[in-house]
Amino acid sequence: MPGFLVHVGAQVFCAHAGQATPTVPNPRVTVGGQPTVVMTTPYVVAGCTLPPPPAANGPCVTAQWFSGTTRVFSNGQPLLVQSSQAVCAPSGTPLIIAATQTRVSAI
Template identity: 70%
Template sequence: MPGFLLHLGATVLCSHAGQATPVAPNPRVLVSGQPTVPMTSLYAVAGCTLPPPTAANGPCVTAQYITGATRITSNGLPLLLIDSQAICTPSGTPLLATVTQTRVTGV
């Protein structure tokens, strides 16, 4: 499905409202003046409210996207779309991209 490209300024949250930020954005391609994000970039999660072990798996610390754009690449790597899928570690829950730029779409 087509979706908007994710960029450094996009709002991406873990399922427990923790803020996720890309560790290695792609400065080679800009949208709305900000770097895009390749599928290989890890996301660091801060502020996850999931309780520590014994009550749950522990708060989300990092996340890795497992799907990306199929027709848009930069430096040979697929870029991320708003509907790309990610898995958080250690909880195994998804990331939710809620706000991004609305000028550039991809498939």
């Protein structure tokens, strides 16, 4: 699905308001002076409010993306766009891309 490219300064949260950040930026492609993120990059989550067992199965600690661009690649890897999907571990809930740059889009 098309969307705006995700960069390291994008606001990404878990479903419980935890801040998610990429572990490895992609300096090969930049937007607005900031590196983009490829789909294979894991994210770490801090500040998740989901309670630990036995009340729930949280908090979210990491997240992995499973969808990205289909026509635009960097170093042979798909890039993340605003419509990309991810799942958090151990909760199994999604990441939410709340805000990103709005100048460069990709399919």
